[in-house]
Amino acid sequence: MKIIFIVTASLLIIRMILPSLIKVGVNDYLEDFSPSLKGQVEDIDLKILRGQYIVNNLTLDLKKTGKEFLSVEAIDLDMPWKDVIRAKTSLNILLTKLDFNLSKEVVPAIKEHIASMPKQDRATTVTINRFDIEDSIIRTSEFPSLTKDENILLSSLNLRASNIGKNPEAPLTPLTMRALVLGSGKLKIEGDLNLVGKSPQWSMDGEMLDFNLTTLNKFLKTKVPLTFTRGELDLYTEAKKEKGPIIGYMKPFIKGLDVIQTDEKFDGPKHWLIEVVAGLGNLTLRSDETAATRIPFSFGESFQIDGGATLAKAVSHGLIQEQSRGIENSIDLKVKQAQEEK
Amino acid sequence: MIKIPVFLLFLSLISCSSKKPEHKPILYPKKAAEVRTTNPKNPTIATEQLAAEEGSNTVTEIKFQKEKSNLTKTAKNHLKSLHQESLKHDDLKRIIILSWSDKEFLNKKNLTNQDYMLAERRSQSIKRYLKNIDSDFKFEEVNMTKTPAKLSNLFNTTNAEIKRSIEDQESFKDKTSHAIIIFTKD
DSSP, X not given: OHXXXXXXXXXXXXXXXXXXXHHHHHHHHHHHSOSSEEEEEEEEEEETTTTEEEEEEEEEEETTTOOEEEEEEEEEEEOOHHHHHXXXXXXXXXXXXXXXXXXXXXXXXXXXXXXXXXXXXXXXOSEEEEEEEEEEEEEEOSOTTSOTTTTEEEEEEEEEEEEESOOTTSOEEEEEEEEEETTTEEEEEEEEEEOSSSSOEEEEEEEEEEEEGGXXXXXXXXXXXXXXXXXXXXXXXXXXXXXXXXXXXXXXXXXXXXEEESOSOOOGGGGHHHHHHHHHHTTOOOTTOEEEOOEEEEESSSEEXXXXXHHHHHHHHGGGTOSOSSBOOOOOOHHHHHHHHO | OOHHHHHHHHHHHHHTTTOOOSSOOOXXXXXXXXXXXXXXXXXXXXXXXXXXXXXXXXXXXXXXXXXXXXXXXXXXXXXXXHHHHHTTSTTOOEEEEEEOOSSOXXXXXXXXXXXXXXXXXXXXXXXXXXXXXXXXXXXXXXXXXXXXXXXXXXXXXXXXXXXXXXXXXGGGGGOTTEEEEEEEOO
């Protein structure tokens, strides 16, 4: 009886102090896990019976500047006991209210971190059954004049990727993303990743509806010689990357566009979409008129797009909305095409 | 500066009058759950994701006629193709069948015992058809008219796992009268 009491009491004490111990361990690790990044967590919850572990309030900072660039309100790690018993290393991850601040300093710091990782760590060693991001934000601090509410690029971001890992029997990782672009464009992205093999391959379908072009002005005014006074964009696109360059097409539908263009010069491929939109703007559409076109592109060592033909086609197709709204499902990974042809 | 607009205007004048549209525009409801397409594919991305969570890319969707549980010719063809595809991989002997009635799962309140029976009969039709192809298949049936029991939730069974995964997914609202068939490893 006494032994049972001692064992139970010990287990209870261990259970009580375990989250704090893990938190100290995790924070120690996050302080030194990378040459360019450091982080910390506020709290850890364990739901051992359900196989669920929750990390609360994770933040990541840049080591060089001490600037915070990522915060996540909660990370749920779900490792079902039935899989543990079957010796399967499967994991479900849910990140809630992620806030990622994209800046010039962040990308090199992440690259430095990846380069510092041993090669075997870069490959996924466990299979992640389901990876979710919910109710999240991507912002940029590249425009210091914008407030915290104004610098949000993507809001209401929800993402799901399933079967992440190198599973040759099921090589595809299907991925979906939903978000609001600059508070107006309803963005949907769907696609597949193939992580099996030397270099990752991917294909992607995308749609953005009801995007208010005037919301671009705050980002464009210092970079591109034009301002939108009115206009709405619907965009459909497909692209893929296999062994060669990225290939794809996009179909913009532009409604009621009015543009003030201060210069004809655009900064090469970087501004090609803006150039196409501005070209369509030459039509000076009435508020109920729509211009549409289909633009094939390829992006390898250099970006290629048939701008002249595109604009001519846009005008000839313009006001009658000839293009069908929606993607054609004409671009897919070969491994998937083979499955679908069956 | 002026040349481009003039050139574009010229092009519009010579081309708009005679050219007829190659395709009629297909209009989709604004609230479609997935990316709009002029060429829908089977399986949809949401179904693909569900199968991937079970470690499989071998999946298909079939549709039943309203109130019916017999397989249509198209459904049989889909199942045959899926079986052919499964032969390319080793040991895909476990088959998960998700079957719906003619009502959506997300609207659980309206689901009756009759709905349960209809989904059950549909699942049995698929099972019978596949058993005829290979009697070694092991089946796991998920009836999409019932929420999982508490015990099932606690032990995170396939039934509970799948239903939790699709619970808030808009994409699964339009799966009424459908079944999803996943070939996976045992």
